[in-house]
Amino acid sequence: MLLSAEHITRSLGARVLLEDVSLYLDRGEKLGVIGANGAGKSTLLKILAGAEEPEGGAVRPDPNVRLEYLPQSPAYGEENTLLEQVFAGLDAAAREVAGHEAKTVLTRLGLSDFERKMGTLSGGERRRVALASVLVRPADVLLLDEPTNHLDAEMVGWLEDFLKRWKGALVMVTHDRYFLERVVDRMVEVENARLTFYTGNYAAYLERKAELMEMAQASERKRQSILRREYQWVMQGAKARGTKSRERLERFESLRDQEGPEARGRVELTALSSRLGKKTVELSHVSKAFAGRTVIRDFSCMLLRDDRVGVIGSNGSGKSTLLNLMAGRLRPDSGAVELGETVRIGYFSQENPPMDPEQRVIDYVKDVGNYIETASGTLTAGQLLEQFLFSGDQQYSPIGKLSGGEKRRLFLLSILAAAPNVLLLDEPTNDLDIDTLTVLEDYLEGFPGAVAAVSHDRYFLDKMCRRTFLVDGEGEVTETPGGYSDWLESRKEKAPKAPAAERKEKPRGSQKLKFSYKEQREFETIEGDIAALEKKIAALQAQQAAQASDYVALGRLQAEEARAQGELEEKMERWVYLTDLNERIEAQKEE
Known part of the structure; x- marks a missing residue:
């Protein structure tokens, strides 16, 4: 076991985030952490990383475990270059080993000017440097808090492949459902200060979660049915409540006092929209440049009344510029942008607008309107907030007490409550939890206007x-x-294919073979690693023979042996490759 956290308790003011929870991490395990905004996911990761102390319980990593942690707001030195920041804290030998990989990872994350100063980077760029720093360091455990934030889709795909191939253990907070589907093999949900574990990926979690909810609801229906019968018996009169019926009375009181399954809050809002005429948003031969660089050139399009448009591209390519042109927040250098007379745009920007930390949450919504008209009737500001998962206490709390994700949700609510008929959403999925994302998607499906995101x-x-x-x-x-x-x-279909002659592999004799520094060190130590694993497997088999009657211990030992056998197979495959490469290098010297 690489890491254990037992009986952890942590509060934020009067609010309990984690109460007597435990988590165990095995070698090679990939654990996805999910939960509502403000539930305590980031707090859990901070405690596992040793960046924050729990009020109760303890975290015990294996003393030989190397752990790397990506926080949501990583520290940095303003005068450091990108490479200096990535290598911060590493000695010269470690820098030499990681040098090429660091440049490769930074380039894949859209940062190719390695001498650029950290103080000149945007917040998203600084986070990508921090991610690169974590990925290139030797580690047994990675703790990643929202690693996909500020990455474009292509970078996210690369990171997904990287983590799928990575052999170490992983604990990752993310709302990226494809990541959870394709990378993790176990999930934990942080909810109501507790941890609930699910075996498998995101699809397996959804299936098991639905089963548990159905079981809880069935149990509650049965309890209510028994309670009704017992209530009728109790109300029959004194004759039915003689001394021999005391146990039945106690049973009734016990059933009555039980709490049913907690109704999970969900963001449910009938699509709000004002009437939209035939003409929506039209761009005609629009161009826009900044500092001599053209980001949009001679582009024309029209949003249909019920359009659903996704805008993709690398960071800095001009995606937000295109949305700002549609919204009329930017004027084109040439061409025209026309809005229909009935168009009411709701613009959800990438950054929240300034929010007064002292203003109450409910007053923020009342600034949009005390009463909100929906297809289902009129809602008060408080009712609308309840549908967006803001409890009564939170509604009358200052905005400054909300988490980043909760502020994002409040901003989204204010946009939708204004009943736009054209929605322009700039990175709407950043910092929103999966429940909110799911219902936002359902909302957009029923939205009667145009959407570009x-x-x-x-x-x-x-x-x-x-x-x-x-x-x-x-x-x-x-x-x-x-x-x-x-x-x-x-x-993929449009990608040009090289002629057959070009695709042929060059003869090995034309290449100068040599070990990399990392391969050389691995070749020198791999036989010792194999011997150690063989010794470990023999010891585990001996322990199984000695504890054959203890089925709990036997199961644990068998699982450990299976993991060790897997590691041994990987080492043997690697030994074959390195030995073959060494023989070819030696043969090359004799030629």
Whole structure:
């Protein structure tokens, strides 16, 4: 076991985030952490990383475990270059080993100017440097808090592949459902200060969660049925409540006092919209440049009345610029943007507007309106907040007490409550929990107006979009029918294929073979690693023979042996490769 956290308790003021919870992490395990905004996910990761102390309980990592942690707000030195920041705290030998990999990872994360100073970077760029720093360091455990934030879809796909191949253990807070589906093998939900574990990926979690909810509801229906019968008996009169019926009375009182399954809050809101005429938003031969660089060139499009458009592209390519042109927040250098007379735009920007930390949550919504008209009737500001998971206490609390995700949710509520008929959403999935994302998607499905959304969330794009605009960073905007996966498939089909002659592998004799520094060190130590694993497996088998009658211990030992056997197989495959490479290098020297 690499890491154990037992009986952890942590509060935030009067609010208990974690109460007597435990978590155990085994070698090679990949654990996804989910939960509502403000539930305590980041707090759990901080405690596991040793960045925050629990009020009760203890975290015990294996003394030989190397652990790397990516927080939501990583520290940095303003005068450090990108490479200096990535290598901060590493000795010269470790820097030499990680040098090439660091440059490769930074480049894949869109940061190729390695001498640039950290103080000149945006918040998203600084976070990507921090992510690179974590990924290139030797580690047995990675603790990643929202690693996909501020990554474009292509970077997210690369990171997903990286973590799928990575052999160490992983604990990751994320709302990226494709990540949870494709990377993790176990999930934990932080809810009501407790941890609930689920074996498998996101799909397995959804299936098991639905089963548990159905079982809880069935048990509650049975309890209510028994309670009604017992109530009728109790109300029959004194004759039925003689001394021999005392046990039955106690049973009734026990059933009456039981709490049913807690109704889980959900964001449920009938789509709010004002009437939209035939004309919505039309761009005609629009161009826009900044500092001599054209980001949108001669682009024309019209949003249909019920359109669902996804806008994708690398960071800095011009996605937000396109949305701002549609919204009329930016004027084009050439061309025209026309809005229909009945258009009411709701613009959900990438950054929250300034919020008065002393203003009460309910007053923030009342600034939009005391009463909100919906398709289902009139809602008060308080009722609307309840549908967006803000409890009565939170509604009358100052905004400054909300988490980042809760502020994001409040901002989204204020946009939707104004009843727009054209929604322009810039990174709406950042900092929103999965429940809120799911209901936002359901909301958009029933929204009677047009929607255009910039997003890196591939799941969201696939579920929401009917067409996708790619902004390529060179001024071109191209359209593909469908969502992100459809665009990805079309790109593969259009990719030029090299002639057969070019695809042939070059003869090995034309290449100068040599070990990398990392391979050389691995070759020198791998036989010792194999011997140690064989010794460990023999010891585990001996322990199983000695504890054959203890089924609990036997199961644990068998699981440990299976993991060790898997590691041994990987080491043997690696030994074969390195030995073969060494023989070819030696043969090359003799030629």
